[in-house]
Amino acid sequence: MVWKYGNPVQIEFGVDSFAKLAELIGNRRYALVTYGEPFFDALASRLKNTAGAPALVISDVAPNPDYRLLAEQTGRFAELARQPEVIVALGGGSVIDSAKVFAAAGGDFGKIKTFLESQKGAEQLSAIPIIAVPTTAGTGSEVTCWGTVWDEANGKKYSLARPNLYPTHAVVDPRLMLGKPLLLTISTGLDALSHALESLWNVNNNPVSANHAVFAARGVLDVLPKLVKDLGNIELRERMAMAALFAGLAFSNTKTAIAHSLSYPITLRHGVQHGIACSFSLPMVLRSVHGVGGICEDSLKQIFGSDLARGADDLEDFLGLLGISSNPAAYKIDRREWRLLIEDSLQGERGRNFLGSGDRLIEASQIVRLPRARIA
Ligand SMILES: NC(=O)c1ccc[n+]([C@@H]2O[C@H](COP(=O)([O-])OP(=O)(O)OC[C@H]3O[C@@H](n4cnc5c(N)ncnc54)[C@H](O)[C@@H]3O)[C@@H](O)[C@H]2O)c1
Ligand SMILES: [Fe+2]
Structure with a gap:
């Protein structure tokens, strides 16, 4: 290697x-x-x-x-x-x-x-x-x-x-992060999660970036649900700051991939905040990459367990519990626009970093599943 x-x-x-x-x-x-x-x-x-x-x-x-x-x-x-x-x-x-x-x-x-x-x-x-x-x-x-x-x-x-x-x-x-309001805490935390995962399903991944990404993603998945209930907790803020920093170190060497490529037109056209726009599609991308092997799959299994299809469901539920829908319709994106967005995003600079298959991504985009639980 x-x-x-x-x-x-x-x-x-x-x-x-x-x-x-x-x-x-x-x-x-x-x-x-x-x-x-x-x-x-x-x-x-x-x-x-x-x-x-x-x-x-x-x-x-x-x-x-x-x-x-x-x-x-x-x-x-x-x-x-x-x-x-x-x-x-x-x-x-x-x-x-x-x-x-x-x-x-x-x-x-x-x-x-x-x-x-x-x-x-x-x-x-x-x-x-x-x-x-x-x-x-x-x-x-x-x-x-x-x-x-x-x-x-x-x-x-x-x-x-x-x-x-x-x-x-x-x-x-x-x-300095103690006063961040709830929605900003959620959207920025999910941006960090997206950076970590995007650095893994990425043609530029490497053992160091992957190590940082696993630490970061595990951190966000563990800390964010606790932090939204205890915004003034300095220890949780410290752990989120670490997770976001490590996600940054991970994608500083890989750049982002398909979820970010998808997010930019969604922010521009539909006014969706960056952290939400680049994270609501993560379960779909995760569903599409199981079986890719290598550093990507090994690292994703360290984060989500050996069954990545189940991990994608868990991730969708994690987002649902934070009040974030994985359904594009929630952002006023209809099925036709979603399909075109995916096709276009795969061609974009960040989309070309995606190491999964475009066909499998489109297949995964057709799976509709109701989250198990929701708050807010
Ligand atoms: N350079 C990169 O690698 C990179 C990566 C991801 C996103 N981005 C870009 O970063 C921008 C988004 O940045 P962001 O999500 O950090 O938010 P932001 O800088 O846009 O800030 C959003 C709001 O948060 C408030 N805020 C910030 N810190 C606060 C605090 N500690 N307490 C209370 N309020 C606070 C600010 O008042 C501001 O109005 C987008 O333009 C996005 O495209 C860049
Ligand atoms: Fe981002």
Whole structure:
């Protein structure tokens, strides 16, 4: 077997690790990217007290970073006399992905647009170092070198992927996740589960990514049902943060696969949150991959037991108990659209990472089963 694995991000993990941020910034000129909400304002003030005032604060990051706002925000970097020496991204995937755009744009969003739309001009892109401080325990963006960029007006989604966009550091402090509301906890937790499983049914899987993925998936399956009943439990938040981080480490080397490929048009057309859009199809994908063998099947059996068909039913019930339906109709996707979506997604860049068979996936998409139990 021939394989390789690498991840350059220095990870600082633990309750109250936020306190290490000032030291990591050092005496560098920094820009802070975050949301405009009181909790994040308070964190920004704490940081200012220890690391000094930032050269620029971008505090209006909105969910799913979009061309229009990103272009405007990038313009604020252009107005600075000197570019920051480091960008601190304090927030979830939308914040960290926005920071990657600013790091690569160097004040000129046109360069990003050209690169995303033509894959040309990589040498024109900058690479301001990023320190990522994730607050959602979901996307894993703190340990990946890509960011999702949305162009809602034209119904498109791009991935800004450059090896020099790995954050230099990830500061993962579970205390920052304590205030996450229920739905955000569920959707981001399921995003992490999706990253773990997607890295397994993936042509790029390898023994290290698989090991991380098994740890991550087991963690989410065990912790999330407990966490939704006890949102303020720091130990459970810590375990979810670990699971999401390990899922990130897993898919940082494989990228995602078919469930994510399916999710993007569902988010764009039907407004379904990313974590839900990329996870409600997981039972269907799992049903389609039993028998593929290799690292994928071995690892899935470590997570779901030796009977993967039963494991797929269990996964559907797990989602049902969190109030998430695996039926596309619940998201206003009719049978015809679903079939076309699957066919299109198999051809997409992420879809081509899927190591299962397209025919078996389509077969599995026709299985309709009522979950055994439901809450909410
Ligand atoms: N780069 C990657 O590898 C990668 C992977 C998966 C998803 N994504 C992208 O990430 C984005 C989604 O990111 P996300 O799911 O982390 O959410 P998000 O960053 O979009 O945040 C959603 C909301 O959560 C709130 N929030 C965040 N942290 C909070 C906290 N600790 N307490 C209370 N509220 C909090 C914010 O106010 C925000 O309004 C999507 O654009 C998705 O496509 C990127
Ligand atoms: Fe995701």
